[in-house]
Amino acid sequence: MAALETYSPFTTQETAVAPLLSKGKRQDERFPEEFRQIFIKTGTVSSAAGSAYVEFKDTKVMCSVFGPRKALRTNAVSADGQLNCDVRFATFAAAQRQRFVQGTLERDCTTLLQNALEGAVIRESFPKASVDVQVLVLEANGGEAPAIITCASAALAHAGIQMRDLVTACSAAHVGEELLLDPTDGEERRAEGAFFLALMPQSNEVTHLSLTGEWTPQSMAEAMELCTDGCVGLDSLVRDCLRATPPSRNTKAKGT
Amino acid sequence: MSTSHALDAEAYRKIYPAEFYKKFLDEKVRPDGRPLGRCRATSVAAGAVSKADGSALVKIGNTTMIAGVKLEIMRPTDDASDVGTVEVTVEMPPLCSASVRSGRPTEEAQSASQRISEVLTHPAVFDLTQLCIAKGQAAWVAYLDIFCLDADGNIFDAALLAAVAALSDVTLPAVTVLEDGRVTADTAAVAEAQANAKDAMQTGEENAKGTQILTSQRQLSLKCVPIGLTCGLNQGHLIADPCAEESGLLDTTITVILNESGELVSVYKPGGNVGASDAILMDCIEMSRLRYKEVSPLLEKVLGKGMSE
Numbered sequence: 001m002a003a004l005e006t007y008s009p010f011t012t013q014e015t016a017v018a019p020l021l022s023k024g025k026r027q028d029e030r031f032p033e034e035f036r037q038i039f040i041k042t043g044t045v046s047s048a049a050g051s052a053y054v055e056f057k058d059t060k061v062m063c064s065v066f067g068p069r070k071a072l073r074t075n076a077v078s079a080d081g082q083l084n085c086d087v088r089f090a091t092f093a094a095a096q097r098q099r100f101v102q103g104t105l106e107r108d109c110t111t112l113l114q115n116a117l118e119g120a121v122i123r124e125s126f127p128k129a130s131v132d133v134q135v136l137v138l139e140a141n142g143g144e145a146p147a148i149i150t151c152a153s154a155a156l157a158h159a160g161i162q163m164r165d166l167v168t169a170c171s172a173a174h175v176g177e178e179l180l181l182d183p184t185d186g187e188e189r190r191a192e193g194a195f196f197l198a199l200m201p202q203s204n205e206v207t208h209l210s211l212t213g214e215w216t217p218q219s220m221a222e223a224m225e226l227c228t229d230g231c232v233g234l235d236s237l238v239r240d241c242l243r244a245t246p247p248s249r250n251t252k253a254k255g256t
Numbered sequence: 257m258s259t260s261h262a263l264d265a266e267a268y269r270k271i272y273p274a275e276f277y278k279k280f281l282d283e284k285v286r287p288d289g290r291p292l293g294r295c296r297a298t299s300v301a302a303g304a305v306s307k308a309d310g311s312a313l314v315k316i317g318n319t320t321m322i323a324g325v326k327l328e329i330m331r332p333t334d335d336a337s338d339v340g341t342v343e344v345t346v347e348m349p350p351l352c353s354a355s356v357r358s359g360r361p362t363e364e365a366q367s368a369s370q371r372i373s374e375v376l377t378h379p380a381v382f383d384l385t386q387l388c389i390a391k392g393q394a395a396w397v398a399y400l401d402i403f404c405l406d407a408d409g410n411i412f413d414a415a416l417l418a419a420v421a422a423l424s425d426v427t428l429p430a431v432t433v434l435e436d437g438r439v440t441a442d443t444a445a446v447a448e449a450q451a452n453a454k455d456a457m458q459t460g461e462e463n464a465k466g467t468q469i470l471t472s473q474r475q476l477s478l479k480c481v482p483i484g485l486t487c488g489l490n491q492g493h494l495i496a497d498p499c500a501e502e503s504g505l506l507d508t509t510i511t512v513i514l515n516e517s518g519e520l521v522s523v524y525k526p527g528g529n530v531g532a533s534d535a536i537l538m539d540c541i542e543m544s545r546l547r548y549k550e551v552s553p554l555l556e557k558v559l560g561k562g563m564s565e
Contacts, residue, residue, distance in 0.1 A: 004341070006328035006329060006330045006397045007328060007329055008326075008327075008328050008329070009327075009328070009429075009431055009438075009439045009440050009441040009442075010429075010441050010442075011441075011442045044320075044405075044406070045320075045351065045352065045405065045406045046318035046406055046408050047354050047355075047406070047407065047408065047500065048351070049354075058306055058307075060305075062405060063351070064350075064351040064352070066354050069354075086350065086358055088349055088351075090305075090322070090324065090401065090403055091324070091326065091345075091399065091401040092305055092307060092308040092311065092325070092326050092399075092401060093307060094307060097326035097328065097399055100345070100347055100401070132350070132357075134349065134351035135351070136349050136351050136403065136405070138305060138322060138403075140307070141306075141307070
């Protein structure tokens with residue numbers, strides 16, 4: 001059947017432009033340096049070797065890890081294991097319906113996730129095999145990238161894949177003089193600069209960092225400090241969660 | 257060397273799954289402890305995704321489905337000028353199971369999409385004219401996408417339940433048609449059209465602005481609530497709601513969908529190694545009736561309306 005020609009009747013641009021900050025608080029009643037409500041759960045997908053679900057309030061991400069298992073493509077050059085990441089968005093995740101195919105957004109997120117995790121996963125520990133990280137974004141309301149990375153790293157740990165450290169990620173936006181931690185999509189659109197950090201908090205090593213827009217060296221340093229604290233906070237949440245639901249290796253045939 | 261009995265059982269299960277399973281069936285019980293006719297714990301939650309216009313999360317045991325509806329506008333075709341459509345897609349992304357690896361949609365998902373679409377767009381189940389905005393000009397398209405988050409057997413029943421809950425969760429917004437013929441749900445434009453319509457009513461004349469087509473906000477509703485039960489046949493035993501491990505051992509499956517009056521909406525038996533006798537079909541229908549009684553209170557609770565009368 002030919003695809004229907006349809007359009008959305010909903011307007012996406014905000015009509016009344018309310019200030020991002022009033023009386024020191026944001027539109028959703030948060031302080032500038034406050035996270036949204038975070039929920040992390042591991043062990044959400046029964047047939048996966050490891051899985052996790054992460055919620056930054058209305059940004060919801062789910063991740064399954066399969067393997068180590070037989071790789072679909074063999075790598076002739078290296079004997080190290082392959083880390084394959086794939087990020088998809090549900091059709092109803094954003095304001096406008098998206099078709100369920102790999103578009104630019106999915107590819108960008110996949111690359112970002114791959115970059116952020118590569119440094120942490122010990123690929124020598126599963127030679128010639130592959131570990132597949134499958135992510136589905138159920139709802140996107142800003143901060144997808146940090147949620148995706150945190151969720152994937154929790155799922156990898158839950159799967160018992162050897163890693164140097166967990167990777168957690170965090171974003172910040174600057175609006176005028178103010179720095180906003182964990183911006184929503186509305187705040188992201190109106191920010192003058194965006195800062196993104198993926199960190200291995202225990203070893204304090206950066207796996208991925210990006211910076212766009214206008215930044216002064218001073219505001220950059222502040223953002224770095226703010227996001228580092230954010231990543232450390234997320235790290236302890238993920239660790240608490242992993243302690244509560246320990247990896248369930250060898251209880252069932254998995255990931256074949 | 258001491259080997260524990262637990263280990264032996266696990267090894268036996270892997271090497272001889274059919275024999276392992278038969279030992280349970282002969283005792284009229286299943287490896288997960290269920291009697292043959294019992295379904296796994298089921299839950300339904302509506303409004304799981306705030307960005308969707310209607311949504312639902314359904315769990316049957318481990319099997320998890322999330323359904324979301326996105327509303328868009330289309331121009332109806334000439335031969336069906338007063339109806340909209342519901343576009344159903346069941347997706348099984350690679351995240352849901354180890355056996356799905358990236359690439360084409362799975363056969364199971366495609367077959368489920370097709371069957372759910374047939375059930376939900378049947379005039380006895382869903383009146384497509386409620387999606388009409390202006391005859392011949394504009395109608396709603398409800399894109400109903402159902403994502404499998406965890407595939408542990410019986411995908412179809414969970415997907416249908418999620419689809420029904422998500423579709424009933426939809427409220428069509430008030431819309432008005434702009435001068436260029438496009439439909440908008442923009443609050444300012446709708447408010448203006450409402451004011452114009454009121455003026456036209458009061459003055460009793462139909463001026464140009466008063467004829468702007470305006471539909472008010474309304475909830476979608478189903479004429480009847482279809483709920484399905486899939487049973488599997490294994491070595492002559494009929495088992496309800498098979499999990500993923502059981503599905504691999506089945507000779508065939510039979511899905512019976514009923515409505516609240518206990519009437520058949522759909523029966524589906526997709527081939528398989530064996531046929532199903534009249535007696536087995538009757539058993540399936542009877543089990544489906546019992547299942548309906550289990551599930552309909554869950555749906556009623558989330559949709560907040562009496563649907564059993």
